[in-house]
Amino acid sequence: MLASPVHSDFMETRPEELTLAERYRFLIGAIVPRPIALVSTISTDGLPNLAPFSFFNGIGSNPMTVLFCPGNHPDGSEKDTLKNAKPETEGGVGEFVINLAVEKYAREVSGASEPLPRDESEFELTGLEMAPSVAVRPPRVAASPIAFECKTIQVIRTNPGVPAAGNVVMGEVVHLYAQDSLVNERMQVDPEVLRAIGRMGGLGYTTTRDRFEMPRGQAALDIPHPFSGNDGR
Numbered sequence: 001m002l003a004s005p006v007h008s009d010f011m012e013t014r015p016e017e018l019t020l021a022e023r024y025r026f027l028i029g030a031i032v033p034r035p036i037a038l039v040s041t042i043s044t045d046g047l048p049n050l051a052p053f054s055f056f057n058g059i060g061s062n063p064m065t066v067l068f069c070p071g072n073h074p075d076g077s078e079k080d081t082l083k084n085a086k087p088e089t090e091g092g093v094g095e096f097v098i099n100l101a102v103e104k105y106a107r108e109v110s111g112a113s114e115p116l117p118r119d120e121s122e123f124e125l126t127g128l129e130m131a132p133s134v135a136v137r138p139p140r141v142a143a144s145p146i147a148f149e150c151k152t153i154q155v156i157r158t159n160p161g162v163p164a165a166g167n168v169v170m171g172e173v174v175h176l177y178a179q180d181s182l183v184n185e186r187m188q189v190d191p192e193v194l195r196a197i198g199r200m201g202g203l204g205y206t207t208t209r210d211r212f213e214m215p216r217g218q219a220a221l222d223i224p225h226p227f228s229g230n231d232g233r
C-alpha cells in the first residue's frame with residue numbers, strides 16, 4: 001500500500017487566492033506532459049491561420065472526436081483560431097485541421113504561436129508548407145506525419161468574454177492522414193517513427209523517447225518496479 005500523504009507536506013489553497021498568472025503556471029506545470037495540436041484554420045474571408053494548442057486530446061471513437069482549448073486573450077477576446085473554428089452559426093467557418101507536433105518541426109511549432117495580425121499567416125512566418133485538405137476548407141501542414149480534418153461539433157465556453165477563460169472546441173474527424181511508415185494494418189502508430197513532442201510547464205518540452213510497458217490492470221501490480229533504484233514515489 002502507498003502511504004497516506006502527510007498533510008503538512010503540502011501547500012494548499014483555493015484558485016481565488018492565486019493570480020491568473022499563478023493559476024496558469026500551475027495548470028501548465030502540473031498537467032504534464034501534454035500533446036500539442038498544431039491547428040490550421042481559415043477565416044471566413046479565406047485567410048489561413050496556424051497555431052499550437054497543448055490543451056488538446058481525443059474524446060471518443062464513435063464518432064471519432066477530438067478537442068482543443070483556445071483560451072481568451074487578456075482583454076477577454078477570442079483567439080483567431082477560435083474565431084475561425086467556431087460553428088458557422090456563431091460566425092466561424094466550423095472546420096479545422098489538427099496536425100501533430102513532432103520533432104522535425106519543433107521550432108516551427110513554437111514559431112506558429114507568434115501573435116500575428118489577422119491578415120498575416122503563420123504558415124509564411126514559419127515556412128511550413130500547406131497542403132490542400134480533402135473534406136474541409138482549411139489546409140493541413142504538408143510535413144505533418146498525422147493530420148485530422150475536423151468539422152466543429154460544438155464550442156463550450158467556461159466564461160465568455162472574460163480574460164484567461166477557456167473554450168473547448170470539439171470536432172468530429174471527417175478525414176485523416178498518416179504516413180505509411182507510421183501505421184501498421186491495425187492502425188497502430190509507431191511512436192519511434194512519429195517522434196511526437198509534448199509541452200511541459202514554462203518553456204519546457206518533452207520528447208517521447210523514454211517509454212515503458214506494463215500489463216493492464218491487476219497484473220501490473222505483480223511486475224518488478226519499472227524504475228529500478230527508486231520506489232517511484
Ligand SMILES: Cc1cc2nc3c(=O)[nH]c(=O)nc-3n(C[C@H](O)[C@H](O)[C@H](O)COP(=O)(O)O)c2cc1C
Pocket residue numbers: 036049050051052053054055056069070071072079080081082109110112113114115116199
Ligand atoms: C506549444 C504551445 C502550446 C500552446 N497551447 C495553448 C493552448 O492550449 N491554449 C491556448 O489558448 N494557447 C496556447 N498556446 C498559445 C497560442 O498558440 C497563441 O496564443 C497563438 O498566438 C494563438 O494563435 P491564434 O490567435 O492565431 O489563434 C500555446 C503555445 C505554444 C507554443
